[in-house]
Amino acid sequence: MSKTLRGLSPENRRGLSETAVEITSMNKWYGDFHALRDINLTVRRGERIVICGPSGSGKSTMIRCINRLEEHQSGKIVVDGIELTSDLKKIEEVRREVGMVFQHFNLFPHLTILENCTLAPIWVRKVPERQAKEIAMHFLEKVRIPDQAHKYPGQLSGGQQQRVAIARSLCMKPRIMLFDEPTSALDPEMIKEVLDTMIALADEGMTMLCVTHEMGFAQAVADRVIFMDQGQIVEQNEPRAFFSAPRSERTRTFLGQILGH
Amino acid sequence: MNLHNVSWVRQEMVLPSARPAGQGGPREWMRKNLFDGWLSTLLTVASVTAIAWLIVAIAPWLGNSIWKANSLAECRQLLDGAPGACWGVIRDRWPQLLFGFYPADLYWRPVLAFALLLAALAPVLFRALPSRTLWFSAVYPGLAGWLIWGGSLWFPVAVYLGFAVAAGLFASTARASQGLGLSVAGLGAALWWVYAAQPFSSAANAVIPIVLEAVPSREIGGFLLSIIIGVTGIATSLPLGILLALGRRSGLPLIYMLSVVFIEFIRGVPLITLLFTASLLLNYFLPPGTNFDLILRVVIMVTLFASAYMAEVIRGGLAGLPCGQYEAAEALGLDYWKAQRLIILPQALKISIPGIVNTFIGLFKDTTLVMFIGLLDPIALAAAIRANTEWQGIYWELFIFIGAVFFIFCFGMSRYSMYLERRLKTDHR
Ligand SMILES: Nc1ncnc2c1ncn2[C@@H]1O[C@H](COP(=O)(O)OP(=O)(O)O)[C@@H](O)[C@H]1O
Ligand SMILES: [Mg+2]
Numbered sequence: 001m002s003k004t005l006r007g008l009s010p011e012n013r014r015g016l017s018e019t020a021v022e023i024t025s026m027n028k029w030y031g032d033f034h035a036l037r038d039i040n041l042t043v044r045r046g047e048r049i050v051i052c053g054p055s056g057s058g059k060s061t062m063i064r065c066i067n068r069l070e071e072h073q074s075g076k077i078v079v080d081g082i083e084l085t086s087d088l089k090k091i092e093e094v095r096r097e098v099g100m101v102f103q104h105f106n107l108f109p110h111l112t113i114l115e116n117c118t119l120a121p122i123w124v125r126k127v128p129e130r131q132a133k134e135i136a137m138h139f140l141e142k143v144r145i146p147d148q149a150h151k152y153p154g155q156l157s158g159g160q161q162q163r164v165a166i167a168r169s170l171c172m173k174p175r176i177m178l179f180d181e182p183t184s185a186l187d188p189e190m191i192k193e194v195l196d197t198m199i200a201l202a203d204e205g206m207t208m209l210c211v212t213h214e215m216g217f218a219q220a221v222a223d224r225v226i227f228m229d230q231g232q233i234v235e236q237n238e239p240r241a242f243f244s245a246p247r248s249e250r251t252r253t254f255l256g257q258i259l260g261h
Numbered sequence: 262m263n264l265h266n267v268s269w270v271r272q273e274m275v276l277p278s279a280r281p282a283g284q285g286g287p288r289e290w291m292r293k294n295l296f297d298g299w300l301s302t303l304l305t306v307a308s309v310t311a312i313a314w315l316i317v318a319i320a321p322w323l324g325n326s327i328w329k330a331n332s333l334a335e336c337r338q339l340l341d342g343a344p345g346a347c348w349g350v351i352r353d354r355w356p357q358l359l360f361g362f363y364p365a366d367l368y369w370r371p372v373l374a375f376a377l378l379l380a381a382l383a384p385v386l387f388r389a390l391p392s393r394t395l396w397f398s399a400v401y402p403g404l405a406g407w408l409i410w411g412g413s414l415w416f417p418v419a420v421y422l423g424f425a426v427a428a429g430l431f432a433s434t435a436r437a438s439q440g441l442g443l444s445v446a447g448l449g450a451a452l453w454w455v456y457a458a459q460p461f462s463s464a465a466n467a468v469i470p471i472v473l474e475a476v477p478s479r480e481i482g483g484f485l486l487s488i489i490i491g492v493t494g495i496a497t498s499l500p501l502g503i504l505l506a507l508g509r510r511s512g513l514p515l516i517y518m519l520s521v522v523f524i525e526f527i528r529g530v531p532l533i534t535l536l537f538t539a540s541l542l543l544n545y546f547l548p549p550g551t552n553f554d555l556i557l558r559v560v561i562m563v564t565l566f567a568s569a570y571m572a573e574v575i576r577g578g579l580a581g582l583p584c585g586q587y588e589a590a591e592a593l594g595l596d597y598w599k600a601q602r603l604i605i606l607p608q609a610l611k612i613s614i615p616g617i618v619n620t621f622i623g624l625f626k627d628t629t630l631v632m633f634i635g636l637l638d639p640i641a642l643a644a645a646i647r648a649n650t651e652w653q654g655i656y657w658e659l660f661i662f663i664g665a666v667f668f669i670f671c672f673g674m675s676r677y678s679m680y681l682e683r684r685l686k687t688d689h690r
Contacts, residue, residue, distance in 0.1 A: 069592060088596070102585060102589065104583075104585055107589075108586065108608075119603060119604075120593035123599050124593065124595060124599075154688045169593075
């Protein structure tokens with residue numbers, strides 16, 4: 001498909017493509033360790049996917065391959081109509097369209113909240129500074145922290161920092177958002193505020209891939225839940241069926257462990 | 262509370278109250294800090310004795326300072342056998358200590374260059390000034406060089422045009438590939454400097470002559486020389502050190518290898534060896550007849566030397582950053598250079614400030630080594646002054662003065678680094 005579309009401008013290409021992410025027979029090794037094995041995954045535009053699985057099962061590695069923070073060794077990944085190869089221009093093009101939220105926020109501590117949010121629009125998208133500030137304030141209001149705009153990340157609580165990190169990604173107006181355990185480093189009373197922000201985002205139709213163990217969130221917003229183990233996709237299903245009638249033994253054990261007690 | 266009853270509930274909350282008044286007072290402070298036990302008391306007594314002894318030994322010498330004398334003999338006569346410092350030598354040789362053998366009627370030129378240096382540094386050092394004053398900082402090196410060495414103003418202009426040539430070439434070729442753009446720009450600038458700069462400045466000078474009387478490098482000395490070498494070295498070793506540090510962390514094998522070999526080679530060789538290379542050996546390698554200024558050669562060597570240390574200091578700062586910062590920058594779509602410039606280096610340099618300033622101070626003090634290759638830095642001048650019949654036998658006064666001047670510069674740098682660290686503190690830990 002990508003061959004026939006290559007001649008088109010990015011806008012047309014995206015207009016035509018109903019698939020946000022397409023991963024085909026993808027494998028990844030860390031040295032000799034086979035971290036991802038034969039991954040096949042198609043994400044439709046607007047689809048919300050929750051990925052879960054035991055620690056070390058390759059969840060992070062898989063979503064980090066989507067914006068090429070990790071390089072895959074075989075198979076094919078097409079994001080937003082662009083195939084990921086070692087071509088730096090293509091990689092940067094993909095990264096402009098794919099936002100990512102990390103477990104440890106990774107805000108830039110030497111910049112204010114507002115500067116964190118305007119940096120990429122100004123330097124990557126070449127948005128004029130005034131306009132970038134407006135966009136930033138718009139999204140900071142959305143995540144409900146506009147009054148902290150001139151503070152530094154170190155002065156905010158974990159939950160606030162994570163909401164800023166979400167706003168920072170949104171300022172690039174991405175078409176796809178990746179979340180890698182966004183609430184795992186947070187105190188329980190802050191988890192809800194971050195999840196609420198993510199639910200609001202899901203309601204607006206953003207294409208989302210979330211690695212998370214918040215099963216309530218999965219049940220509320222996910223179109224599909226994916227269970228991974230040992231570098232493979234073991235089971236996927238729509239959430240209700242996934243939780244009420246898991247088909248694989250591994251999934252049952254895993255769900256028993258995180259929901260059981 | 263009853264031991265057997267685990268259930269308990271507070272009836273009223275305790276309100277915050279004022280902290281009890283300090284048990285302070287100077288007496289208490291002394292007992293705690295100076296005479297806390299026999300060891301502490303012993304150390305206090307010993308220190309006080311040592312300080313008192315030093316003062317008793319030096320005070321009469323300083324107290325009998327002679328400020329007006331034209332020779333050591335005259336000084337001794339005035340002192341009439343009593344111990345006393347003879348600062349007359351500083352007064353007598355003041356211009357020489359500052360400027361070396363720079364022509365006396367042209368002193369205003371280095372003085373003006375120094376005053377302008379402060380103006381050029383201010384916007385770089387203190388953010389309070391508008392960034393539009395930075396253009397002066399960019400123009401300053403050419404202007405200062407012209408003021409100090411004289412000659413045609415068109416020569417520094419031609420040198421600057423080389424940068425313009427590079428920028429133009431880069432802008433027109435970088436769209437194809439940044440690497441290509443950089444190489445073309447570098448090559449173009451080099452060709453310009455080697456082949457076009459000289460003819461251009463002569464031609465321009467023939468049309469509009471703007472000339473200052475030329476002063477050869479061998480006449481430049483004293484603190485003027487130290488400051489020229491120190492400031493140029495400091496200003497160029499930082500960017501060079503950054504590039505080397507990035508090179509040493511680069512994934513490109515050739516760049517990585519070059520950086521490692523350069524850093525390890527330079528760090529493994531004493532500075533004095535590099536300086537001798539600059540003064541003697543380079544003459545054999547350069548085509549005969551090339552006139553490559555000795556001060557320029559020394560500046561290059563001192564810069565290379567400091568940049569190797571700088572690179573390691575900055576590499577430490579780069580390694581100190583959590584990898585999440587790189588990932589977040591990449592995930593936002595910033596390319597390598599933008600990520601480095603906007604995210605990585607501001608943080609890494611901040612961590613490295615103490616080490617960077619350490620290297621700066623080391624570099625500035627190392628400028629005194631140039632006396633061994635025949636340049637007239639203050640130490641070399643001190644030796645020359647002591648060899649003179651008028652001041653033969655003078656010792657402490659000259660070196661105390663030179664030491665004090667170096668101390669002022671180095672202490673200033675140290676204070677500035679503390680100010681900078683405080684200003685850049687945003688992590689609120
Ligand atoms: N940079 C790396 N180098 C080597 N092995 C790695 C690296 N990153 C992850 N791994 C390994 O890959 C496997 C999958 O890791 P990861 O994707 O982080 O798991 P998850 O996010 O599901 O907990 C783990 O066994 C981990 O040890
Ligand atoms: Mg993980």
